Amino acid sequence: MNIDYSQELPVVEGRLSLREIDDLIARPMDEKPNKKYFLALSFTLSLMSIGAVSVALTLYYGIGMWGNNQPVGWAFDIVNFVFWVGIGHAGTLISAILFLLRQKWRTGIARFAEAMTIFAVMCAAIFPVLHTGRMWVAVVYLLPYPNQHGLWVNFTSPLIWDVFAVSTYFTVSLVFWYVGLIPDFATLRDRTASKIKKVIYSVFSLGWRHSHRNWQHYEKSYMLLAGFATPLVLSVHTIVSFDFAVSILPGWHTTIFPPYFVAGAIFSGFAMVVTVLIFVRKVFDLENIITINHLEKMNKVILATGMMVGYAYGMEFFIAWYSGNPVEQFAFINRAFGPYAWAYWIMVSCNVIFPQFFWVKKIRRSVPLMLIIAIFVNIGMWFERFVITVTSLHRDFLPSSWGYYTPTLVDFGVLIGSFGLFFTLVLLFTKTLPVVSISEVKAVADGAQPSHHGGDH
Amino acid sequence: MSHDNLNFVKKELPTGFKNLGLILLLVGIVGGTISFFLNAEQAIFNYLLAFMFLMSIGVGALFLISLEYVAGADWSTPLRRVIEFSASVIPYLIVLSIPILLNLHTLFHWSHTDVVATDKVLQGKSPYLNEMFFAIRVVVVFAIWGLFYFLFTKNSKKQDITKDQKLTSINIKLSAVFIPLFAITASVAAIDFMMSLEPHWFSTIFGVYFFSGSVLAALSVITYATVKLREGGYLHPKMVDDHYYSLGALLFAFVNFWGYIAFSQYMLIWYANLPEETFWFLARWEGSWIFISLALIVVHFLVPYSVLLSQPAKMDSKKLKFAALWILFAHVLDLYWLILPTFHGESNFVNTILGFSFIIGAIGLVMLLFYFNAKKTNLVPIGDPKLEKGLNFRL
């Protein structure tokens, strides 16, 4: 238990040599996938096919296949959208914000988290696009292009901000991810024996030569990208929160939404990263690179963001009472004790109560327990979006239009399908690309940097 | 592990610094007293402004201390004393709040029972907004801050002598407890002292808004003090410009954060356009207030943003000093914008000018506290195990 605060913890454990790091990270790509991999893949693919059937039903018969109807016009579609976008935010946070904060422990998990960002945003995009109904003509009202009607999209609508935010976020995350991959492609190119692989790696490595004259600009660009990705990730979930908060609906219109949504996004995203990383480090023997210390740090972030979310719940409740606005007060009482109280208390217990176990160091460092808590957090954060969306809508201003929302099988099918897509992409990623950034991990390995760098020179 | 930190030689701050602080404080006290007798109502609003200024610096710095411990940051360890000194106003807040508690009727609309009797909304709020509970909250909030300030600094000072690593781990645990408490207490303070000035208005983000401003103010004080002290050779000789960079980057980040929070609050209220919320902004859009509202965007966001944008600027001591002072000024303007529109009484020119004496006094107080603290303790936490790591911090 006694920590020596004067010493820095090694980022990479087990004193690996640089060549060993290469071998370790590249191994999943060199080996043929085993039976377990195919088993996992067939499982995720079957989840995906459930989703495919549901999507086909939705496309063929229309949105009527879903459960949302007056007064709950937004339901699973936006809940899942916000959930997946939120999952994505952890990736950018780890890769960009922790980079700017010079947290070296991010190197082991950054690549993986970035990949999850991209996959999660892809999953997220399914839902709003499906909800446009005829998605093959959605471009007409989603993008500003000159048309014969002389119409433009409504730039004052938060839904259009969403289109811009999510597409920018996806593009920038992809570019950021790819820029990080360039040196790794070069390393893979130089170590592979297969001819076909070599051509592919050469093309993607853009002729990278590990030249320091390039490294200099490369590092600068990486910092600039991180500098842009940081406000971008805030803006994306802020804009997602604007979807709700610019309205005048009690329960949606509250000024704390932007930072609260961002905190919630990071919270859920970290939980998802922990969930997936636990398996990845086990399966690919990456325990020395994705160490238990890294997981502990992530659990601390989960604890911190969980409390931020708890603060927002409390503040919303307090101000609802403090505002003296009866409609506002009703909305919150109804949330906690109305027909959807079950959802509300699932949310509170999973998001606020369960993460409190992370105060205990033993739990923070125990892999099975953190897995359980992380899964609870994921469930809780999904329910948070459900609570915000559905409970605020199901009690309309006129009691005659009150209703109760029940999702249909197709609703669940699309949700399951999105999980299938996400995990399929994750599985494919682990076999095709280095799950850990080779060059970054090498740069923080013991003895990788010149002694007495800086000052003396 | 070599003990290079023994190279550190303590240097006394010049007495001129103390004298300047004393003069400023006296100017503040004299000007403030005159102002109070000329126009008590305006004076007390100006006093609240200066009080919030001190409070935001103190509690912002206290938060930064705990953040350093809990995040395991080491670059800021060589500057931790500067941060601790910036927080040293906290024990005095309870004393400084006495004039406010004595003048609740002047400041707070909700303290008039006759008004509340005819106002349904205020009646609803009266379980929270009443004089007794207000006073209790003030005492509890300042007691919590004072307690943690006392514990943090006690352990930190003790470590100078004992070099005991256990003290660091105690402080880490204290910080972990403090941060959630801080979130609640700072929000309560913000709501009580500033939001409830306009008791009908409400905004859930207000606590976060105050938090962003107060951390920014504390950071500016720390940055300015660090640059000045290092130039005078009071800090550890092994400190380099890379430490400046971290300060500059944090300042830059919080300038952005403030802009983000301020924009979010304005945007949502502007867009939804509900009369029970917009009136607060409309009051700041009337008459000459519109200029302050617009100036705030430029002064509090655009100027520091452009000054600190480039990477070399974050390491440039001149630019950092300018940015720090500028942000402090912007913070005062922000507080002015938050507090003074609720002052509806008669104001006159002399008293408006005299109102500045409160802020001058507050600055003097910060300087004096700095001087006496620096006299009692080392300007560098020489016993901290993270010090060497912190000194070797490079980008």
Add this chain to the structure above:
Amino acid sequence: MEQQKKVFGLAALFDSPDSIIKAAKTVTDKGYKNFDVHTPYPVHGMDKAMKLPPSKLGYVTLTFGLTGAAIALLFMYWTMSVDYPMIIGGKPFFAFPAFIPVTFEVTVLLATLSTVIGMITFFFYYPDNSHPIHDTNYMKSVSIDKFGVCIEATDSKYNEEEISKLFADLGAKSTEIIYFAEKVDRKIFEPKFITLLIVTASIVSGVAYIHLNKILYLPPFDWMMEQSRVNVQSMSSFFNDNFGMRTPVKGTVARGFLPYEFAGVNEPSSPLANPFFPSKENLVLGEKKYNTFCSPCHGNFGDGDSRLNGQFPLPPSLHTTKAREWQDGNLYHIIVNGQNVMPSYASQLNIEERWAIVNYIRVLQRAKNASDADIQEIKKESVKNVSR
């Protein structure tokens, strides 16, 4: 063979980051310019050792970021306040706070893309997979765990022996001479390449054709075209007569075809009142329509001097006392109803145009019979115009 190859440069490998920093420093200090250091990851302190100026990539980012912000704001301003202004949610046309999110996103998008594209093109001089350094043992080592420095033959101080000695002194583990690869002619009109182009083109056009002409006409994609309603002038078995369209109810008035109540009446005693104010636009319209439809017979100024040179009976002047004292409705009546030889113009002119002509005729009449006060007014106006 070996001798004919062109030398690219001389490279040396080192084992540790410390030695490469030292090597880079020495090489820089010796005055070599065209050299490069190759490391598997960025080594701290190398910029200083190589004396590299700070990267200028930030300027690209700044320029394009600002451009993005300007483009986004101007575009939104133009669409929302100029091209198709619409009041949305009671907000002004130029709702600045609501434009900030999109402005921000476009700024970030342009800034990041330009940074990466700018880096690859201007700072890396485009992707180069045929660089001589590729596929050498040197490259394969620095790619994994060695640190290398390579002095190029183009350097003015390049001298193989001297450099080998320098490298040996610095403690290099191995040195290697790197040659340019022999040039291979790459023809554009290679059959394989042409085939690839043709296949790509046919796939793209085939997919586009099938998509636009077949898939979009299949359900559910055609559900916007195929709707359960009766199309105009189509059959419907719902009605006995199988007509999809029905005769309108008696008394139905088509839009823009309000019936004229004095149709066929001669000089109505209480004609319609003029609903149009003689605004500038209205008079301009009236002038245009008058010149088109009325002036051939009534003359350009209503004097009854037909341009038709007697091929048609001359109409009366519009400046007779009768015409001047008539109400606006009477003039309108004649336009709609016709008079004597003059036919009805109801089918050529819509209601607004008819009244505009009436207003214009009033202008002509006043001009022909200007009062002193009118002349004074005109003089004043002309003085003003001259002084301007």
